[in-house]
Amino acid sequence: MHFSGKFKLYLALIRWDRPAGWLLLLWPTLSALWVAADGFPGWHLLAVFVAGTILMRSAGCCINDVADREFDKHVKRTAQRPVTTGAVSVKEALAVGAVLALLAFGLVLSTNTLTVGISGAALAITLAYPYAKRYVSMPQAVLGVAFGMGIPMAFAAVQGEVPALAWVLMLGNLCWVLAYDTEYAMVDRDDDLRLGIKTSAITLGAWDVPVVVLCYLLFITIWALALISYAQGAMFYIAILVALAQVLWHFTLIRSRSREGCFKAFRLNHWLGFAVFAGIAASYFVQ
DSSP states (O other): OOHHHHHHHHHHHTTTTOTHHHHHHHHHHHHHHHHHHTSOOOHHHHHHHHHHHHHHHHHHHHHHHHHTHHHHTTSTTTTTOHHHHTSSOHHHHHHHHHHHHHHHHHHHTTSOHHHHHHHHHHHHHHHHHHHHHHHOSOHHHHHHHHHHTHHHHHHHHHHSSOOHHHHHHHHHHHHHHHHHHHHHHHHTHHHHHHHTOOOHHHHHGGGHHHHHHHHHHHHHHHHHHHTTTTSOSHHHHHHHHHHHHHHHHHHHHHTTOOHHHHHHHHHTHHHHHHHHHHHHHHHHHHO
16 A cells, blocks of 8 residues: 555544544643643643653554454444554554554653653553453443543652642542543443443443533542642632533533434543643643
């Protein structure tokens, strides 16, 4: 195949046309970076964490598509993914994922030993997540841990340690991931039931919508209380109100459990994360 054609397939493999995925990782990580640094963290760490987040999310897509290739062919939404159709081989996908992960690791090496160590744990959880769907009734919780690893890494990179605040923020972020990834799982519930895949949407059954809303509220409450003495000022509280308004919007989208509504809700989650980050960054700027 012509190089440009193969390159387009690799871009499709890492979901380059769907930035919502890495934005969901980026906003809580940058929020933690700002809190850890008591304001702007400097261009070096900002570049490391932005680029590292994009690279690791892209590597995760490669791993996930290889692990799920037999399931994906039976799900309408995922049937045309490059590995599933055979347009990209398993070896190619793993090679692309490995290169991206190594590039991300190279960036982390410019920080400190503790951050490097945590990045190793983050990689291990990323590798484990695709297989959690076979054995864990709430695999979204595993994803929540994987997606939250940027938070302790941010504190480690800035402060050389991981304070209790980082783990509290990571717990809050876990609630957010449970909320939006359950919305995502609600899209494929019929297909996943047929294939025997375990998801939070299936496990929760009729409780899916109330639990999603509860998880959103827990995320916002935990972060608001944890950061009350850090991100001070009106900007932060305005951002919290904007985030709460988005939760209400999400409820209106998912309450009928339609595929379209649930998928739209999932895709819009990065705006909720952005609102919280913007409130934190603006409060430090004003200070």
